[in-house]
Amino acid sequence: DAGITQSPRHKVTETGTPVTLRCHQTENHRYMYWYRQDPGHGLRLIHYSYGVKDTDKGEVSDGYSVSRSKTEDFLLTLESATSSQTSVYFCATGQGTEKLFFGSGTQLSVL
Template identity: 95%
Template sequence: DAGITQSPRHKVTETGTPVTLRCHQTENHRYMYWYRQDPGHGLRLIHYSYGVKDTDKGEVSDGYSVSRSKTEDFLLTLESATSSQTSVYFCATGLGNEQFFGPGTRLTVL
């Protein structure tokens, strides 16, 4: 257990509104990741971070931004939510070859 929490766990929002999801870790892992999981698509990487203020895009980064001002916190922002961003979002931290996942945030965009 890597001590990863995500907030909120559930959120319903309307199209066009900004949304921020938070990931917090207590293990001091260098790498952090945001994924989305949709039926038929598995886990797809949105953005990742390899250190404080060091981030890079994943395969589905359009419409999302991230920030990492502290080792323990990694924020994912949907700048203007769309219905296609309805999904389950997972945060993970990385240590060597292995990743440790949070419990997920279920986001519904109406």
């Protein structure tokens, strides 16, 4: 998986609690992305980063925030988790969009 580690791999949480997912890469890729995967929707971009402290919104960013304080780490935070945020979350990295490398995903369940 091109040196991409997502943690945790599985998480169960309750509605209204904050949740932080972590993505760590060893490839020194400039761009990092957070996607969510849901049946019938494919992969949808939540947020992305084009450098340290440089981030922007994707198509489904409501309820999510991100931070990137180091090249290798990209954090996704759900400030107050809702059941609609139950999903599989994937981190991806790349030097651009021409070839993305994905992590193995985090299965998040919000009860």
